Amino acid sequence: MATRRISSLLSRPFAASSLRSLGRNSSWSRGIYRFSTATATEEVITPPVQVEHTQLLINGQFVDAASGRTFPTLDPRTGEVIAHVAEGEDEDINRAVSAARKAFDEGPWPKMTAYERSRIIYRFADLLEKHNDEIAAIETWDNGKPYEQSAKVEIPMLTRLFRYYAGWADKIHGLTVPADGPYHVQTLHEPIGVAGQIIPWNFPLLMYAWKVGPALACGNAVVLKTAEQTPLSALYVSKLFHEAGLPPGVLNVISGFGPTAGAALASHMDVEKVAFTGSTDTGKIVLELAARSNLKKVTLELGGKSPFIVCEDADIDKAVELAHFALFFNQGQCCCAGSRTFVHENVYDEFIEKAKARAMKRVVGDPFKKGVEQGPQIDAEQLEKVLKYIRAGIECGATLETGGERFGTKGYFIQPTVFSNVEDGMPIATDEIFGPVQSILKFKDLDDVIRRANKSRYGLAAGVFTKNIETANTLMRALRVGTVWINCFDVFDAAIPFGGYKMSGQGREKGIYSLSNYLQVKAVVSPLKNPAWL
Numbered sequence: 253m254a255t256r257r258i259s260s261l262l263s264r265p266f267a268a269s270s271l272r273s274l275g276r277n278s279s280w281s282r283g284i285y286r287f288s289t290a291t292a293t294e295e296v297i298t299p300p301v302q303v304e305h306t307q308l309l310i311n312g313q314f315v316d317a318a319s320g321r322t323f324p325t326l327d328p329r330t331g332e333v334i335a336h337v338a339e340g341e342d343e344d345i346n347r348a349v350s351a352a353r354k355a356f357d358e359g360p361w362p363k364m365t366a367y368e369r370s371r372i373i374y375r376f377a378d379l380l381e382k383h384n385d386e387i388a389a390i391e392t393w394d395n396g397k398p399y400e401q402s403a404k405v406e407i408p409m410l411t412r413l414f415r416y417y418a419g420w421a422d423k424i425h426g427l428t429v430p431a432d433g434p435y436h437v438q439t440l441h442e443p444i445g446v447a448g449q450i451i452p453w454n455f456p457l458l459m460y461a462w463k464v465g466p467a468l469a470c471g472n473a474v475v476l477k478t479a480e481q482t483p484l485s486a487l488y489v490s491k492l493f494h495e496a497g498l499p500p501g502v503l504n505v506i507s508g509f510g511p512t513a514g515a516a517l518a519s520h521m522d523v524e525k526v527a528f529t530g531s532t533d534t535g536k537i538v539l540e541l542a543a544r545s546n547l548k549k550v551t552l553e554l555g556g557k558s559p560f561i562v563c564e565d566a567d568i569d570k571a572v573e574l575a576h577f578a579l580f581f582n583q584g585q586c587c588c589a590g591s592r593t594f595v596h597e598n599v600y601d602e603f604i605e606k607a608k609a610r611a612m613k614r615v616v617g618d619p620f621k622k623g624v625e626q627g628p629q630i631d632a633e634q635l636e637k638v639l640k641y642i643r644a645g646i647e648c649g650a651t652l653e654t655g656g657e658r659f660g661t662k663g664y665f666i667q668p669t670v671f672s673n674v675e676d677g678m679p680i681a682t683d684e685i686f687g688p689v690q691s692i693l694k695f696k697d698l699d700d701v702i703r704r705a706n707k708s709r710y711g712l713a714a715g716v717f718t719k720n721i722e723t724a725n726t727l728m729r730a731l732r733v734g735t736v737w738i739n740c741f742d743v744f745d746a747a748i749p750f751g752g753y754k755m756s757g758q759g760r761e762k763g764i765y766s767l768s769n770y771l772q773v774k775a776v777v778s779p780l781k782n783p784a785w786l
Contacts, residue, residue: 301389305487306337308344308507311351312500314487318343323509325483328396328628329618329663337483340508345475345516348504352446352473353522355501362443362471366422373418373468375496380411380489387489389620391457394484396627396664397582398619409744410457410489413762416746417465420767424470434780441771443471444549445524448517450510450538451486452530453479453630454585454686458744460486462761463527464503470770475504475523477514481630483507510534518542525549525770529587531684532710532755551759551769553587553751555684556712559705560590560741561695561727563718564598571717572606576690578715578741580614580668583626584688585634587756588713590741592681593692594701600694604672607692608653611668616659628664629687635664638687645671645680650691676704684710698723702730711753715741734760 306322307314315338322336340348356362361369380387387410388403397406426439447467451459456479467474478486490505506513518526518541525548528538532554542548560578562571578590595603619627629635635658642656655669666688674681674691681691695701705714713735716727724738734752737743744750744762751760759769 301386301393303335303390303484305491306335306484306507307487308338308340308348309487309490309503309505310344310348311355311504312494312498314491317341317508318347323480323507325394325481326631327393327663328630329620331632331663334393335484337507340477340506340513342512342516344506344508345477345513345520348475348506349446349448349517349520349522351501351504352475355499356443356445356473359473359499359501361468361473361499361502366424366471369469369471370418370421372497373414373421373465376493376498377411377414377418379492379496380407380414383492384408384411387457387485390488391482391485392619392627394482395453395456396619396630398624398627400622400624401582406455406458409746410461413458413461413465413746417461417469420466420764421469424767424771426773429775431777436778436780438776440774440776441470442774444770444772445472446522447472447474447770448520448523448526448548449474449476450514450517450526450528450530451476451478453481454582454587456482457485457489459529460489462529462750462766466761466766467527467770468498468502470767472525472770473502473504475506475517477506477508477517480507480509514538515541519545521546523548525551527551527759527761527769529553531555532757535757549769551751551761552757553759553761554712554755554757555710556587556589556752556756557592557682557684557708557710558588558590558713558715558733559592559594559701559708559731560715561701561705561717562593562595562599562603563716563720563723564596565719565723566596566599566717567719568599568602568606572603572610574715574717574739574741576607576610576614579690580611580626580688581742583629583666584638585630585686586742587684588735588742588750589686590713590715591685591689591691592705592708593690594695594705595692597694597696600692604653604670604692607690608670611654611670611690614668616665616668626665626668626688629666630664632664634686635666638666638685638689641680641683641685641687642669642689645674645678645689645691648675648678648680650674650678650680655688676707682708698726702727706730706732709755712756713737713752 317338321339324333392399429437449463535552535554615625617624650671651673653670655667659665749760749763749765
């Protein structure tokens with residue numbers, strides 16, 4: 253059993269339902285925590301936490317993998333082992349799907365009233381709120397994101413998302429449809445069955461909520477595969493779900509690797525729907541496996557290379573701060589990060605100097621230390637990938653304004669990095685880096701930036717910073733992306749749909765649109781004996 257000891261505790265976190273607080277009026281944007289990147293002077297805020305669950309969760313019980321194998325999950329601050337976790341493979345996926353199948357076909361979950369289901373989900377949300385600090389500590393320990401981000405923003409948002417879906421559970425209903433003839437026609441919205449879900453490592457618990465929440469609200473059973481880098485928090489909170497009264501087999505959690513557990517889940521003949529969040533290349537594999545098996549329904553939330561457009565009329569100081577947040581938030585490990593910063597040529601030089609200065613003030617360090625803005629990348633592989641892109645940027649002729657190297661010698665930290673004079677064809681402008689690397693490009697006018705912003709295989713999100721409503725409206729309509737944030741960024745309210753155009757995926761998550769991912773529509777037609785009542 254692995255343990256983190258107490259140094260000191262944060263006060264209870266404020267309620268937060270979206271990341272907009274970080275982008276607009278929080279201490280991150282006000283600059284309270286802006287110290288040298290070399291130092292964070294505040295006390296360590298590690299709360300008490302123990303890793304209690306490292307087995308697979310199948311049919312309501314924690315069990316070893318069928319093979320008995322385990323794999324290490326690492327602390328990205330140090331590269332040291334936190335715990336050894338059961339390694340699920342094909343046989344474990346079979347066991348989990350069998351449990352989910354039985355829970356859906358024979359168990360109480362899809363048969364109980366929608367109100368009863370909503371009460372269980374509400375109780376789960378209450379437990380999330382009660383255990384906020386412990387959950388946040390596990391998330392930070394296994395992922396590396398700042399504890400203040402986990403405790404004050406992400407876990408409260410997790411709680412809000414489940415309350416949102418609890419509210420939907422008893423409001424899912426069909427329609428009465430007029431027909432051209434003496435018939436009564438109605439539609440039923442029914443759960444799809446067993447849902448397979450594969451979540452990433454950058455926001456483990458938020459992605460857990462985006463997928464598990466709507467699936468269970470609609471009455472489905474779930475087999476969830478966690479990312480091998482971050483298996484711990486999903487196991488912890490799933491135990492709380494069962495404490496809230498979730499019947500056995502309704503939610504099963506498998507820790508394992510993509511080529512084994514992930515592929516087995518995506519191709520399983522007894523899974524009716526699969527949802528995946530991750531890279532575009534892996535998303536293609538998931539889609540192919542699903543099609544080859546039983547044509548199961550698929551939703552994909554994939555990569556991005558989002559443009560962040562700073563117009564000539566922008567307040568430069570505010571634009572710099574928001575663009576900084578849009579890129580560097582979560583160590584740059586965000587699929588919708590504003591990773592192509594387009595700045596109008598008339599304000600470009602001023603923007604570069606201020607963006608460089610802001611990056612140099614960013615606090616990098618131990619994410620359990622108060623005031624730290626940027627923790628480590630997730631693992632050694634991601635660290636080397638980011639450094640490789642930085643080297644490519646230099647080799648292609650972009651100007652390295654600041655950063656560009658590993659930070660420290662222990663763990664997976666990277667200096668906040670800013671490039672100017674970036675051209676559209678450079679790898680740092682075309683590829684999803686998934687790290688703290690800001691690429692700043694120059695544009696002439698709206699036609700120029702629209703054409704260049706849309707010339708990407710991705711279409712997940714975009715940011716627009718302008719005072720002109722006509723400019724905002726033009727860009728809002730012209731940009732081929734799933735989300736456009738105007739004078740804000742990373743606003744992830746529970747009701748706002750999220751998803752991409754082009755190779756950024758298919759389908760939408762969150763909000764009312766996510767429910768259709770987990771429902772079948774059945775038409776019921778019966779004759780009317782007395783047509784006079786039509």
